[in-house]
Every structure is written in C-alpha cells, then in structure tokens.
Amino acid sequence: MVSVKILYFAQAREAAGTGSEYFSLDDQASVKDALSKAFTSHPKLKEIERSIKVALNEEITENDARLHEGDRVALLPPVVGG
C-alpha cells in the first residue's frame, strides 16, 4: 500500500469540502486511481472533472503516472494568476 496526499484547490476544494486528505492505495496505483477515489469520495467533484488539471509532486502529470509513498496529487481548476 502507498499513502498519498490529495490536495484540492479553489472550486475543487469547495466541491470536496476539504483542502487535503490522505488516501491509502495499492502499490501499483497510478494518478488515475487517486482521482477515481477522490471523485467517488466527493461526487460534487465530478461536476468540474473535465476542467481539472492534476499535479503530481508539484508538476503537471499524466493520469497513468505511478504513485509512490508520500506523493502529493493536487487537483487544479482553471487558473487565474496576477
């Protein structure tokens, strides 16, 4: 099992009702599995699913990226800097 931290920002944070939480996933788990669990745990996230980008350890990632112990998976809605 690997323990990963899920981070929710902005609209994703409101939909999930929390800024972060920890998931325990299979050793072979990928980002996709973490997202699945997030959407299952917080169904409201599905409303914004298509506009979310995902960062793994602070880098934008592909859904098939493998997860390791202590990884951070962040759900990022569309950004507005400045």
Add this chain to the structure above:
Amino acid sequence: MDPEAGGIVLFVGTIRNRTGSVRVQGLEYEVYRTMAQQKLADLEQEIRRRWPVKSVTMIHREGKLKIGEVSVVVTVSAVHRREAFEAARFAIERIKRSFPIWKRERLEGGRYSWVKGTPIQQLRRGATRIRVPRTVRSRRRIRVEA
C-alpha cells in the same frame, strides 16, 4: 543595483473595481504555495536563459486584498531596456497562465464568485519567444519591433 544595468522595468498589478460590468468589492487569492514557489524559480531560470537580464524579482500576494491594492510585482533590470521590457512582459504573461493561483471576487451583497480561469499551461522547454505586437512602421522604413 548592478552598475551594468541601464534600465529597470517594474510592473505592478493592482486590484480593479470591476470585472466586465460587475462591481467588485475585493478579491481573494488562493495559491498552491510549494508549486508556485517552484514555478517562480523555474520562471526566473527560463527568463535568464532567454534574455541577458541582470536582476529578476517576482512577487505574488495571497489572501484577501482590497480594491487598489497590489496583487503582483515583476521587476527586471538589464543592460538594455529592450530585454528588460520583454522579460518583464514574459514573466507577467506566464504568471497569469502557468501558475497554481486562483482568484475569488467578493461582489456586492457579500457574494463570492470564482474568476473564470484557463487550464494551467505548462512551461514548454525550448519554446520560441512569445510574440509581442509590432508597433507602426515609420515612413523611413525603419521597423520598430516591440
């Protein structure tokens, strides 16, 4: 202040009182801090790769801000003003599109509304320079490029 620098460009972003036709009372910035700090460091490196600048400073504020307050500062110094202007503009355009930062407006009546953003853009390695609009050609056929 580097004695070789001939110019400093300073951009200051401020909180406006309206978005489109809606009056805004204040703003709140939410930032994925560790990622934003990494991206600022990456952005500085990219700027230094592209332009021979001297100093680069970029600051973005977080949390609740009032109308008229400063949200972001970018300052670049270089030997010549051309590089300073180009690099500063590049920086602010990147900050607007490639950073994990979100804005929430406080509207009249206390209602909050997320500002519509764009999907976070990744910094592309080896990308060409951003296109900056040309200015008018002079009659003497000397092209002035921004």
